[in-house]
Amino acid sequence: MEVAFASPGLRKICEDPQEAKRRLGQASARKLQSRLADLMAASRLGDIPAGQPHPLKGTRAGQFAVRLSGGHRLVFEANDKPVPTTKDGATDWMNVASIRVVFIGDYHG
Numbered sequence: 001m002e003v004a005f006a007s008p009g010l011r012k013i014c015e016d017p018q019e020a021k022r023r024l025g026q027a028s029a030r031k032l033q034s035r036l037a038d039l040m041a042a043s044r045l046g047d048i049p050a051g052q053p054h055p056l057k058g059t060r061a062g063q064f065a066v067r068l069s070g071g072h073r074l075v076f077e078a079n080d081k082p083v084p085t086t087k088d089g090a091t092d093w094m095n096v097a098s099i100r101v102v103f104i105g106d107y108h109g
Helices: 008-015 017-024 026-041
Strands: 002-005 064-067 073-078 098-105
Touching: 002 008, 002 026, 008 017, 008 026, 008 098, 017 026, 017 098, 026 064, 026 073
Parallel strands: 002 098
Antiparallel strands: 064 073, 073 098
């Protein structure tokens, strides 16, 4: 799967293990590397087994998340052109093949 980033800061957290550890702590940094490897190895989001992948609601509607550690999440949106949709017009997350990382952290607090 193709993975893009909404900002240079997000790219740095994802590509620099020391930066991830500094910003997220050791456990979440380790999970982040594992989740990113899973995403990059998959052909589509439906192939991701780990991290309890789930679509988000409320102010994050249209985004998707996978768990890291504690309350940390890796949040992304579909970056396909065009975005695959279901019959009712919602994003067909299981067939998304390109994502853009938009947030890494705890959005619950």
